Amino acid sequence: MNPSKTYDAALLEQARKLGTSTLYEASGIFTSSVDPLIRTVWPGASVAGPAYPLECSPGDNLSIHIAMERVPRGSVLVISTGSFVAGYWGEVLTVAAEAAGVAGLVIDGGVRDIAALTARRFPVFTRGISMRGTIKASAPSVGEPISFTGTPVAAGDLVVADDDGVLIIPATRVEFTLTQGQARADKEATMMEALTKGQSTLELMGLTSWRNA
Known part of the structure; x- marks a missing residue:
């Protein structure tokens, strides 16, 4: 998938x-x-945006620094580390990411400087928190498809x-998923209104046969 893939603001919202x-x-x-x-x-x-995947060697965040010069604005960094928890990311990279227009971070490793990340309201999703720093010696992949905890991720x-x-959500399934998601949300809104008027979930879900089970 083309790493320059973008989505309009209304779709992301x-x-x-x-x-x-x-x-x-x-x-x-x-x-x-x-x-x-x-x-x-x-x-x-919360965050929504096109993925920009990369892979770090365990305890090494060189790929992230390289990505900062390549990542398209509005992207969400998705970083695989082999689930090795260390402080791959902190306040310095957050400031760099904000300047680069990065929308958020998803990483299966770890981050640090939590107070600063929270104060800046930068969306970060991570496996763990670690004060341990990282080296900068190798960059397995930047912008190429990866498997992130078993989930395929490609740019875009x-x-x-x-x-x-x-x-x-794979780029080819985005439109379908949002259409189906909106229909599901509308149906649930109708259901919740009915619940406030006294109907039960058994009635609304067609499960009344279980009342006498």
Whole structure:
């Protein structure tokens, strides 16, 4: 996929508002949800944008520094480290990312300088937190397709992340997933209105046969 792939602001806002749980169910791609241990650093963080994937060697963040000169504005960095938790990312790279127009970070390794990341409200989703620094000696891949905790990621795929987790939607499935996601959200809104009027979930979901089970 072309790393210059972009999505218009309205689509990204729709994806962010629909959220990962709704879009995951709508996507029909059950490998699109990454490892649930990849969590937000600060509550309420959310982001939607085209993926820019890269791979770091364990304990080495050179690929990230290279990516900062190549990443298209508006992208979400998706960084595989082999799940090695160290401080690959901190306040310095956050400032660099903001200047480069990076929308957010998803990493299966670790980050540090949590107070600064929280204060800057930069969306970060990570496996862990570690004060341990990294070396800069190798760069396995930058901008090339990767497997992120078992989920395929190519440049231009749509990343949506929030308090519920991180979702990767293949670029070819974005339009379908958002259409299905909006329909699902509309249906749930109707259901919740009915619930406030006294109907039960058994009734609304056609499960009344279980009342006498």
